[in-house]
Amino acid sequence: MSPGPDRADRPSPPDEWRRVAAAVADRERFVSATISGARRGAHPPAERVTLRPVELRAGLHLQVSTFDGDTTDVANVAFDAASDRVIDLLGSGYASMYVRTLDGDLQLRHSKKGAPHVTRHRPSTDHVDTSHDRRKPRLLDPEAPFLTAVGADRAKRRQVERFLEILTHTWPDEWGPPLRVVDLGCGSGVLTMATHHLLREVAPGSTTLGIDTKAALMERLTGVVADLGWDDIELRVGTIADADLGPRAPDLVLALHACDTATDDALARAIEADARVILAAPCCQHDLQAQLDRAPPGLDPLVRHGIVRERLGDLLTDTLRAEILRAHGYRTDVIEFVSTEHTAKNLLIRAVRRDRRDPVDADAGATAARELxxxxxVEPALARRVGFGGPDPPG
Ligand SMILES: C[S@@+](CC[C@H](N)C(=O)[O-])C[C@H]1O[C@@H](n2cnc3c(N)ncnc32)[C@H](O)[C@@H]1O
Incomplete structure (x- = not known):
């Protein structure tokens, strides 16, 4: 990245920038940092930059990973230049920065008028990893008491492991600020608790809300979390459509095997709430199957056979969901959740809100959804929920 105008020509950086830069430049205490977002009217060169110390043969370096929306470019710079690098990056227009240090985390934000503000949080980790090839954190302790408490059998444990693997690969940043998780249709709560279990370790202070219509299940789960001493997870009886998701945008919304169009309710709620990451594993999809009575020219055989029409309905439903999410500013993909050996319901829609709007991609998603x-x-349930389907792509 070019450092921009000569440092000597620039106005002196604000104290808040110096404070976060000094935290990064601390060789002993700095853990990692993420810089993202754009200040009003600014166009920083990439979507997100992550920084961490890395010990190379030539000594301690600052690893700078720059994500442009598609690919990540990694460069190592001399650690002595760390503070200047941070000031240069902030000078290029980024809006937020989260710095993790052993003494505590610092969060830098800018107001709409561009005024910087730093808040301090509890430390989210107690060690610095400067290894070149980072070890992956252990995702699931097989002895974790919550697994026994909810009676997770072997198949469920495998699903939990796979889910946590997907979650950690999906997460756009270093874990850090406490997160707000909402699990819509949480059912027996195994995946809700597994997510919470991970976040208690990697993002302490995170809170989780699980919602389900089944009162007896929620009552039992409330007892389980109380026995575990988890006071930062709430299980609430209610419908997805009517649930109060809380005062701030959730960082993560889960909708795992919620029945039929309950998945659409959940996706619509997540879009409205501006959730940062959405993971949805669809269950049964009856909505489109009932509408699939004609095919585009030449494709009639696809609606002639019951089982084929059913699978086509599933695929169309999930493809349309992914495109509608894309139309709303999410980078989306559809991946395999657990292998079909365990369940036929094995897709997972993964949507990560872009830090910066990409109107071309959003328009492409809107057009693809409408044309399909x-x-x-057909008129998919999610399109009805989010008022999408008219002639103009959503703003
Ligand atoms: C198949 S279970 C999945 C549970 C859990 N998410 C998992 O993957 O293990 C689906 C759950 O969604 C709940 N559910 C379905 N529709 C719902 C709605 N509209 N509002 C709230 N919960 C709903 C059901 O009560 C059920 O517990």
Whole structure:
């Protein structure tokens, strides 16, 4: 990245920038940092930059990983230049920075008028990892008491492991600020608790809300979390459509095997709430199957056979969901959740809100969703929920 105008020509950086830069430059205490977002009217050169110390043969360096929205470019710079590098990056227009240190975490934000503000949080880790090839944290302790408390069998444990693997690969930043998780249709709560269990370690102070219509299940789970001494997880009886998701945008919304269009309710709520990451594993999809009575020219055989029509309905539903999420500013993909050996319901829609709007991609998603729905003569439930389907792509 070019450092921009000569440092000598620039106005002196604000104290708040110096404070976070000094935290990064601390060789003994700095753990990692993420810089993202854009200040009003600014166009920083990439979507997100992460920094961490790395011990190389030539000594301690600052590893700078720059994510442009598609790929990550990694460069190692001399650690002595760490403070200047941070000031240069902030000078290029980024809005937020989160710095983890052994003494505590610092969060830098800018107001709409561009005024910087730093808040301090409890330390989210107690060690610095400067290894070149980082070890992955152990995702699931097989002895974790919550697994026994909820009676997770072997298949469920495998699903939990796979889910945590996907979650950690999906998470856009270093773990850090406490997160707000909402699990819509949390059911027996195994995945809710597994997520919470991980976050208690990697992002202490995180809170979780699980919602389900089944009162008896929620009552039992409330007892389980009380026995575990987890006072930062709440299980609430209610419907996804009516749930109060809380005062701030959730960082993570889960909708795992919520029945039929409950998944659409959950996706619509997550979009409205501006959730940062959404992981949705669809369950049964009856909505489109009932609408699939004609096919585009030449594709009639696809709606002639019951089982084929059913699977086509599933695929169309999830493809449309992914495109509608894309139309709303999410980078989306559809991946395998657990292998089909365990369940036929094995897809997972993964959506990560772009830090910076990409109107071209959003328009492409909107057009793809509209054209696909029009070609098959269907109106997906999610389109109805988010008021999407008219002639103009969402703003
Ligand atoms: C198949 S279970 C999945 C539970 C859990 N998410 C998992 O993957 O293990 C689906 C859950 O969604 C709940 N559910 C379905 N529709 C719902 C709605 N509209 N509002 C709240 N919960 C709902 C059901 O009560 C059920 O507990």
């Amino acid at each position: 729905a029009a070609a098959w003569g």
